[in-house]
Amino acid sequence: MQRRRQSAVVAGVIAAVVFAVLAVALPWHGHSKRKGTGTDPLAGVTLREQAATRDIAIGVGANSQRLLDPRYQQLIGSNFNSITDTNAFKWDVTEPRPGEFNFTAADRVVSVAERYHLRVRGHTLIWHNQNPSWLTQGHWTKAALKAVMKRHIMSVVGRYRGLVAQWDVVNEALTTAKPSGRYVLRSDLWEKVIGPEYVADAFIWAHEADPSAQLFYNDYGAEAPSRRFDAEYRMVARLKAAGVPINGVGLQMHRPVPKAPPYYPTKAQVSTVLRQFADIGVHTEITEMDQPLPLPPQPAQLGLQASLFEQMTAACLSVQLCGGVTIWGADDSDRYPVLIKRDLGAATLFTTSGQPKLAYRGVLAALIKAPGPLAQARGEPQTVP
Ligand code: XIL
Numbered sequence: 001m002q003r004r005r006q007s008a009v010v011a012g013v014i015a016a017v018v019f020a021v022l023a024v025a026l027p028w029h030g031h032s033k034r035k036g037t038g039t040d041p042l043a044g045v046t047l048r049e050q051a052a053t054r055d056i057a058i059g060v061g062a063n064s065q066r067l068l069d070p071r072y073q074q075l076i077g078s079n080f081n082s083i084t085d086t087n088a089f090k091w092d093v094t095e096p097r098p099g100e101f102n103f104t105a106a107d108r109v110v111s112v113a114e115r116y117h118l119r120v121r122g123h124t125l126i127w128h129n130q131n132p133s134w135l136t137q138g139h140w141t142k143a144a145l146k147a148v149m150k151r152h153i154m155s156v157v158g159r160y161r162g163l164v165a166q167w168d169v170v171n172e173a174l175t176t177a178k179p180s181g182r183y184v185l186r187s188d189l190w191e192k193v194i195g196p197e198y199v200a201d202a203f204i205w206a207h208e209a210d211p212s213a214q215l216f217y218n219d220y221g222a223e224a225p226s227r228r229f230d231a232e233y234r235m236v237a238r239l240k241a242a243g244v245p246i247n248g249v250g251l252q253m254h255r256p257v258p259k260a261p262p263y264y265p266t267k268a269q270v271s272t273v274l275r276q277f278a279d280i281g282v283h284t285e286i287t288e289m290d291q292p293l294p295l296p297p298q299p300a301q302l303g304l305q306a307s308l309f310e311q312m313t314a315a316c317l318s319v320q321l322c323g324g325v326t327i328w329g330a331d332d333s334d335r336y337p338v339l340i341k342r343d344l345g346a347a348t349l350f351t352t353s354g355q356p357k358l359a360y361r362g363v364l365a366a367l368i369k370a371p372g373p374l375a376q377a378r379g380e381p382q383t384v385p
Helices: 002-024 047-053 070-079 104-116 142-159 189-193 197-209 227-241 267-279 299-317 337-341 358-369 373-378
Strands: 057-062 082-085 119-126 166-171 174-176 183-185 214-219 248-251 283-289 322-327
Touching (some): 047 057, 047 070, 047 358, 057 070, 057 119, 057 283, 070 104, 119 142, 119 197, 119 283, 166 197, 183 227, 214 227, 214 283, 248 267, 267 283, 267 299, 299 322, 299 358
Parallel strands (some): 082 119, 119 166, 166 214, 214 248, 248 283, 283 322
């Protein structure tokens, strides 16, 4: 956290500049290209610049195919400082045939990240979905599957050693056992053939392949205190106590905007979860936030969406070990198959034509209002010098 302390001084200076800018109420400029009214309190500030003053990653879940379009690259590079590709690092893409790797899409993500100075999150190494059929339909002994898993992790993480800062090593390993309702390890290929030790194995091999990478467990549905969160917390605490190299937990946060209250999870609930992990030295990030709406989106829903984006970002900013917030999709054209099937969309910060939405201003407002890095460490509100 040394970096946070050092950046506190810089943050203070930048905060003063921001307030000076607000005082003279400059119109919107730069990436949004919108004309301001002259009284816009968020005028002249961009998401990426403001994120830098808070020492937080504001990330995007991108589509590697669309990265071929320079306008898409530009939208990402000017507004975000972190990138996760939503598919390019998954097993079916990176190792479509046994031992034959294809890094075309992942390489493109990494090269765009280098061009725009974006941090890269690698998503994901071990999951129950988006695996090639040779893997899911193979007849495996425990030793053979372990060897395949090790080769995959060593090859993928090894290739991007020093380039991918953070890996979702294991994704969505927990599920509800029926009929007890208890949360247990999902009975997928990994658990059935290797047993529960596959989780620790994956982290150990990822660490061996890149000792400098931050290694995360990533899951959905554990964003608020709940039985699911308890199960996740117990698993992570146990891994850490056993000396497994796990650095953090990702909260996916795919949450459709509800029509009416209660809104779940609340900012307080999310902060509680983040703080409990921080208390045992575990870093956190919101890794896949989107807020899908029924299409076409209604103005009131877009306003509510903005306030939910603001609250979730503020929850992360309220806990020192929460290092980032990633929005799953760069603009509202980034709709993944489940959303298309349910006629949901408009889930991101930018319209289909790349204009910033109220949701963008929600995230920006959270960044502007947040106490600075030093104040976070002390738990005090930041005073502007
Ligand atoms: C989704 C991608 O966004 C889609 O493009 C793909 O078709 C399916 O997967 N949890 C995860 C993500 O961890 O990898 C999923 O991403 C969404 C749910």
